[in-house]
Amino acid sequence: MKAQVNGTSRDLDDGTSVAALVSLVGAPTSGVAVALDGAVVPRALWDKTIVPDGGVVEVLTAVQGG
Template sequence: MKVRVNGNDHQLAESATVAEVLTLLAAPSTGIAVALDGAVVPRASWAETRLREGSVVEVLTAVQGG
């Protein structure tokens, strides 16, 4: 299925989850947040939150600043 991740299209397995997208991106294990179709996905739900054809995933990294 086709999913948009941080503005780029990716072909993923039909059973893909948010956690699998993070593995694909080699995302760090801390300091990130994930939104699926505009809604924040709690970290505890990443492994069980399945994606659908056309899903939009945004992975955001926390940045320190002043």
């Protein structure tokens, strides 16, 4: 299946969870937020939320600085 991840089309296995996708893109373990089709996915639901075929995912990391 295909999904848009941070603006790039990616091939994913069927049933890929948000948690697996975050790991796949190499995001850090803290300071990360995920939006799926425009809605924020709470971290407590990452393991249970499956990325649908054609889904649009944004993985955002906090950046420190001034």
